[in-house]
Amino acid sequence: xxxxxxxxxxxxxxxxxxxxxxxxxxxxxxxxxxxxxxxxxxxxxxxxxxxxxxxxxxxxxxxxxxxxxxxxxxxxxxxx
Numbered sequence: 919x920x921x922x923x924x925x926x927x928x929x930x931x932x933x934x935x936x937x938x939x940x941x942x943x944x945x946x947x948x949x950x951x952x953x954x955x956x957x958x959x960x961x962x963x964x965x966x967x968x969x970x971x972x973x974x975x976x977x978x979x980x981x982x983x984x985x986x987x988x989x990x991x992x993x994x995x996x997x998x
Contacts, residue, residue, distance in 0.1 A: 919993075926987040933973045940969050 919927050919935040927935075943955050949966045953959055979998040980988055 926989050927993065928987055929974060929977045932977045932988060933970055936973045937966065937970060940966055 919931055921931050921934070940951065943951055944966070945955055950963050951965075951969075952963050953961055956964075976997070977988070980992050980995065982992050982995065982998070
Protein backbone atom coordinates (compact mmCIF):
# COMPACT_ATOMS: atom_id res chain seq x y z
CA UNK A 919 0.00 0.00 0.00
CA UNK A 920 2.85 2.39 0.88
CA UNK A 921 3.99 2.96 -2.71
CA UNK A 922 6.65 5.55 -1.88
CA UNK A 923 8.03 3.65 1.12
CA UNK A 924 7.77 6.55 3.58
CA UNK A 925 6.20 4.43 6.33
CA UNK A 926 2.73 5.88 5.99
CA UNK A 927 -0.14 5.63 3.53
CA UNK A 928 -1.55 8.73 1.85
CA UNK A 929 -5.15 9.01 0.71
CA UNK A 930 -4.06 8.55 -2.89
CA UNK A 931 -2.06 5.42 -2.07
CA UNK A 932 -4.98 3.99 -0.08
CA UNK A 933 -7.51 4.59 -2.84
CA UNK A 934 -5.25 3.20 -5.57
CA UNK A 935 -4.57 0.06 -3.55
CA UNK A 936 -8.22 -0.50 -2.70
CA UNK A 937 -9.46 0.11 -6.27
CA UNK A 938 -7.38 -2.86 -7.36
CA UNK A 939 -10.16 -5.15 -6.10
CA UNK A 940 -12.78 -3.18 -8.02
CA UNK A 941 -10.76 -3.40 -11.21
CA UNK A 942 -10.30 -7.17 -10.78
CA UNK A 943 -14.03 -7.67 -10.25
CA UNK A 944 -15.00 -5.51 -13.25
CA UNK A 945 -14.92 -8.44 -15.68
CA UNK A 946 -16.29 -6.54 -18.66
CA UNK A 947 -14.14 -3.46 -17.99
CA UNK A 948 -17.00 -0.98 -18.24
CA UNK A 949 -16.19 0.85 -14.99
CA UNK A 950 -19.35 -0.39 -13.30
CA UNK A 951 -19.80 -3.45 -11.13
CA UNK A 952 -23.14 -4.94 -12.07
CA UNK A 953 -24.94 -7.45 -9.88
CA UNK A 954 -23.37 -10.30 -11.89
CA UNK A 955 -19.90 -9.03 -10.87
CA UNK A 956 -20.67 -8.46 -7.18
CA UNK A 957 -20.07 -11.10 -4.51
CA UNK A 958 -23.15 -13.27 -4.25
CA UNK A 959 -24.47 -11.86 -7.51
CA UNK A 960 -26.64 -9.37 -5.65
CA UNK A 961 -26.76 -5.65 -5.04
CA UNK A 962 -27.20 -2.45 -6.97
CA UNK A 963 -24.60 -1.52 -9.59
CA UNK A 964 -21.73 0.67 -8.41
CA UNK A 965 -19.44 2.75 -10.59
CA UNK A 966 -15.70 3.04 -10.11
CA UNK A 967 -16.19 6.72 -9.19
CA UNK A 968 -18.79 5.84 -6.55
CA UNK A 969 -16.39 3.29 -5.10
CA UNK A 970 -13.56 5.84 -5.17
CA UNK A 971 -15.69 8.32 -3.20
CA UNK A 972 -16.58 5.62 -0.66
CA UNK A 973 -12.90 4.78 -0.23
CA UNK A 974 -12.01 8.45 0.32
CA UNK A 975 -14.64 8.65 3.07
CA UNK A 976 -13.31 5.47 4.68
CA UNK A 977 -9.77 6.82 4.56
CA UNK A 978 -10.77 9.98 6.42
CA UNK A 979 -12.62 7.96 9.06
CA UNK A 980 -9.53 5.79 9.65
CA UNK A 981 -7.23 8.82 9.83
CA UNK A 982 -7.74 9.16 13.58
CA UNK A 983 -5.23 11.97 14.09
CA UNK A 984 -6.31 13.88 10.96
CA UNK A 985 -2.81 14.24 9.52
CA UNK A 986 -3.81 13.04 6.03
CA UNK A 987 -1.92 9.76 6.31
CA UNK A 988 -2.56 6.34 7.81
CA UNK A 989 0.20 4.93 9.96
CA UNK A 990 0.49 1.27 10.96
CA UNK A 991 -1.68 1.82 14.06
CA UNK A 992 -4.47 3.46 12.08
CA UNK A 993 -4.33 0.78 9.37
CA UNK A 994 -4.55 -2.00 11.96
CA UNK A 995 -7.44 -0.38 13.85
CA UNK A 996 -10.97 -1.69 13.36
CA UNK A 997 -13.01 0.32 10.86
CA UNK A 998 -14.42 3.46 12.39
